[in-house]
Amino acid sequence: MIEQAYLFNSLEWSWEIAVSDAVITQLVLALGGYVMHTSFRYYRPGQKNALYIIIWSLMMAGALLLLQRWALSEIFSTQTDYLSFLSRSTMMRYLFNWLMIAFVSVISWLWYFLQEQQENEKRKQDAEQLARNTELASLRQQLQPHFLFNSLNSISALAGSRPEEARKMVQQLSDFLRGTLKKDDRQMVTLEEELLHLQLYLDIEKVRFGYRLQTQIIHDEAAVKMKLPALLLQPVVENAIKFGLYDTTGEIMISIEAQAENELLTLIITNPFDAVTSSSQQGTGFGLSSIQRRLYLLFFRNDLLTTTKDENLFTTTIKIPQL
Amino acid sequence: MIRTILIDDEPLARSMVKEYLQHHAEIEIVAECNDGFEGVKAIGQHKPDLIFLDIQMPKINGFEMLELLESPPAVIFTTAFDEYAIKAFESHAIDYLLKPFSKERFDKALQKWMSVRNAVESKNTSALIESVAQPEERQRIVVKKGANIVIVPVHAVYYIEAYDDYVKIHTKEGFYLKKKTMSHYEQALDPALFVRVHRSYLLNVQELTKIEPMEKDNHVALLKNGMRIPLSQSGYTKLRSVLGI
Numbered sequence: 001m002i003e004q005a006y007l008f009n010s011l012e013w014s015w016e017i018a019v020s021d022a023v024i025t026q027l028v029l030a031l032g033g034y035v036m037h038t039s040f041r042y043y044r045p046g047q048k049n050a051l052y053i054i055i056w057s058l059m060m061a062g063a064l065l066l067l068q069r070w071a072l073s074e075i076f077s078t079q080t081d082y083l084s085f086l087s088r089s090t091m092m093r094y095l096f097n098w099l100m101i102a103f104v105s106v107i108s109w110l111w112y113f114l115q116e117q118q119e120n121e122k123r124k125q126d127a128e129q130l131a132r133n134t135e136l137a138s139l140r141q142q143l144q145p146h147f148l149f150n151s152l153n154s155i156s157a158l159a160g161s162r163p164e165e166a167r168k169m170v171q172q173l174s175d176f177l178r179g180t181l182k183k184d185d186r187q188m189v190t191l192e193e194e195l196l197h198l199q200l201y202l203d204i205e206k207v208r209f210g211y212r213l214q215t216q217i218i219h220d221e222a223a224v225k226m227k228l229p230a231l232l233l234q235p236v237v238e239n240a241i242k243f244g245l246y247d248t249t250g251e252i253m254i255s256i257e258a259q260a261e262n263e264l265l266t267l268i269i270t271n272p273f274d275a276v277t278s279s280s281q282q283g284t285g286f287g288l289s290s291i292q293r294r295l296y297l298l299f300f301r302n303d304l305l306t307t308t309k310d311e312n313l314f315t316t317t318i319k320i321p322q323l
Numbered sequence: 324m325i326r327t328i329l330i331d332d333e334p335l336a337r338s339m340v341k342e343y344l345q346h347h348a349e350i351e352i353v354a355e356c357n358d359g360f361e362g363v364k365a366i367g368q369h370k371p372d373l374i375f376l377d378i379q380m381p382k383i384n385g386f387e388m389l390e391l392l393e394s395p396p397a398v399i400f401t402t403a404f405d406e407y408a409i410k411a412f413e414s415h416a417i418d419y420l421l422k423p424f425s426k427e428r429f430d431k432a433l434q435k436w437m438s439v440r441n442a443v444e445s446k447n448t449s450a451l452i453e454s455v456a457q458p459e460e461r462q463r464i465v466v467k468k469g470a471n472i473v474i475v476p477v478h479a480v481y482y483i484e485a486y487d488d489y490v491k492i493h494t495k496e497g498f499y500l501k502k503k504t505m506s507h508y509e510q511a512l513d514p515a516l517f518v519r520v521h522r523s524y525l526l527n528v529q530e531l532t533k534i535e536p537m538e539k540d541n542h543v544a545l546l547k548n549g550m551r552i553p554l555s556q557s558g559y560t561k562l563r564s565v566l567g568i
Contacts, residue, residue, distance in 0.1 A: 145404035146379065150333060153403065153422035157339035210334045212357075245332075249358050249381045277382070277463055277474040 001026040017082055024071050029097060032064040033104035040108050057105050061098035068093065127297040131184075154208050169207055176200040180231065188227040191219065191258055191265065198234050198256070205241060212245065214253045222260035228320045229298055233267060236291060236316055240271035243314060247273045265320040273314045288316065326369060328354045330362040330385070331377035331401065336422065340375050340401070343429045350433075357381075359388035360472060371396050373436065378402045382474065386457050387465040390501070391472060395448045397440075399432055411455035415447060453503065456511040464492060466499035473499065477516070481530050482552060483508050485523040495548075518565050520544060520558035528565060 001022045008018035036056070045052040069086060076082045151173055158166035179197045183189070195217065202215050237256060244252040257268040288305065295304040299321055308315045327350055329337045337355050344350050350373075354365040358381045366374065376398050378385040386408075389395045400419040402408060412419045418432045464475045475494055484491040484498075485505050491498040509519045520526045526544060533545040534554070542554040544562070554562060 149403035149422050150336070153339065154333065154335040156423040157335040157342070160342050161338070208333050208335065212332075246379070246381050249360060274382075277476055 013082070013085075017076065017079065020075060021072060024075075025068050025093070028064050028068045028071070029100050032060050032097070032101055033108075036060060036101060036105050037108040040105075040112055044109060044112055053105050053109065054102070057098060057102040060101050061094055064097050064101070065090070065094050068097075123297070123300075130293065130297050150208055151204055158207075165207075169204065172200050172203050176204060183230040187230045189230045190224065191226050191228060192224040194228060194230070194233050195219070195224075195258075197231075198237060201234055201237070209245060212251055213241065214251060215256070216253065217256045217258075219258035220260045223258040223265060226258075226260055226265040226320070226322055228265055228267075229294065232291065232294065232318070232320075236267075236269050236288070236318065239288060240269050240314070240316065243273050244271035247277070248312075263322045265322060267318045267320070269316045269318075271314050272312050273309070275309065275312060291318070325350045325373060326353045326371045327351065327373045327375065328356060328362070328365050328369060328371045329375045330356040330359070330365075330380070330388070331375070332357055332380045333377075336377065336401065339423075340429075343426050346426075346430075347433065359383035359385070359391075362388050363391050363472065366392060366396060372440075373397045373399065375399050375401055378405045378408050383465045383472070384457060384459055386452050386455060387459065389448060389452050390503070391465065391467050395452075397436060398448055399436060407458065408455065411451055415451045415454070417447060417451055453507055456507070460511040461513055464499075464501070466492060466501055468499060475499065477512060478527075478529065480517075480527055481546060481548065481550065482527055483517070483525040493550075515565060518558070518562050520562050521553055521555045524552050524558075526552060526562070528562070531562075531566075534559075534562070 004022040004025065005015075005018045008021055009015055013021075069090075072086060073083055151169070155166050155169050155173070158169060176197070179200065183197075198217075206213050206215070233256075237254065240254050244254055252272050255268075255270045257270075259266045259268070288307065292302070292305045295318070296302055301321075304319045304321075306317045308317070327344070329340050329352060331337045331340075334357075341352060341355075344352060353369045353371060356362045356365050360382065362374075362376070365371075374396050376385045376388070378400065379402070380388075383391075385400065385402075389398070398417075400408065400412060400417070401422060401424070402419060403422045409419065409421075411417075418435055420429060420432055460477075462477060464477060464480065466473050466475060475492065479494050481493040481495075483505065484493065486500065489500045489502050490505060490508065492501060505519065505523070505525060508517070508525055512525070516527060516529065517525050518528055530546045530548070531544055532547050535543050535545060537543050537553075540556065542559045544552045544554055546552065
């Protein structure tokens with residue numbers, strides 16, 4: 001601003017005119033810069049749309065020029081020399097405005113861009129942290145002492161009378177545990193893979209609970225190649241089995257259904273429960289709330305897991321967006 | 324002949340015990356049960372000398388099943404992993420088997436029971452179930468009404484009243500009797516939900532509508548269903564602190 005005033009003063013304009021011109025020009029520019037910066041907060045063109053910034057700044061520079069001219073010609077309406085100078089310098093002023101606005105725009109765009117990067121980075125870190133925690137939690141859950149010791153007890157029982165079956169169950173338990181240890185929570189796997197892992201778990205539980213536990217898995221042809229986060233389905237089914245088996249007596253049917261629909265993999269898990277005595281009345285239960293959290297961190301959506309209760313059937317529905 | 328019943332929801336776990344018992348000709352298995360309901364029925368019918376009892380079972384757990392029995396038989400607990408239960412066993416010197424257990428360990432437990440047989444086994448069991456606060460008790464109370472077993476969710480309980488050696492559990496459907504103490508429920512239930520407002524009353528605060536002053540410094544609690552429960556002085560203070568008033 002000061003430089004501009006000196007410059008104009010050296011061009012033989014009075015200090016009054018030089019300073020006023022500089023102050024008004026710069027103030028209007030500052031206003032324009034501020035407007036550009038603020039508008040970026042609400043809408044920021046993507047990296048590919050640099051053209052927008054150029055057009056915006058060209059228009060903004062024009063608008064600012066009109067404002068500057070109007071203000072200056074109001075103040076110095078009697079100074080005809082100055083007014084003609086103002087007209088002659090229009091192109092230069094416009095260029096100057098545009099350069100300044102474009103500069104501010106680029107800086108402010110970069111500023112927001114970096115901020116978003118930082119936020120993304122932080123979200124990613126949070127997701128990784130949680131993944132680590134769930135990894136631990138899921139390890140603890142799958143190495144769930146109840147599951148593990150009861151499975152070992154079943155194997156011990158089989159070893160006496162049906163050694164072949166005992167050997168098979170040792171194999172299944174080992175494969176299941178290995179799958180749990182090997183998999184990374186952040187990894188996306190196909191439904192096909194996840195169902196294989198789930199089958200091992202179901203086979204073990206069926207040996208433990210015998211006829212009481214019935215399962216059915218239904219899936220679309222299109223669904224098997226769709227992707228979902230690793231180790232997501234098994235804890236949900238485990239939850240369903242736990243409620244089903246401990247909330248009722250007699251046979252229970254756990255059904256797992258997978259459908260492909262418009263870029264979404266929909267998983268529907270149902271289990272019977274007792275509406276009167278069920279402790280699952282208490283919200284979604286621990287198992288499911290950690291799943292909900294994981295889905296949020298992966299897809300930034302809170303509406304992907306829903307549960308419904310229909311008489312004596314508890315349904316968990318999970319939607320997995322296909323990225 | 325010693326008569327025994329196996330109660331476990333996992334068939335293979337029962338077959339394991341059965342196999343170990345083959346070497347004990349003096350023991351006869353009179354029944355096998357999948358859950359606590361079947362257990363109560365079979366015990367009433369067969370009056371066994373000894374039962375092998377799992378803890379985590381459908382609908383009602385092993386402890387809840389024992390609570391329903393007039394005079395529980397001697398018990399050898401079999402469990403995979405229930406930390407709270409194991410602590411209780413140890414503090415009452417009651418033997419238990421951790422799954423999977425060896426034949427030697429099984430024989431030892433049986434031997435130990437045989438040597439102290441006819442002693443005060445049943446009394447021990449009662450003391451055990453009185454002292455153990457099961458995590459399930461925060462959710463539900465299992466009671467008997469005639470021949471039926473009723474599972475009462477704790478939020479459906481209005482209040483619990485002392486009644487000689489029993490407690491009366493008051494609900495919308497009337498009251499149920501249970502052979503437990505007030506202090507047991509005071510410990511086992513969520514203290515933010517159930518407040519001991521009087522020596523003889525444990526109140527579900529969600530049922531409270533009003534506290535009214537009585538003569539002298541006494542107060543009475545008015546429940547949503549119109550019932551009135553006296554508050555002792557310390558009970559009144561406790562209630563106020565729980566309600567934050």
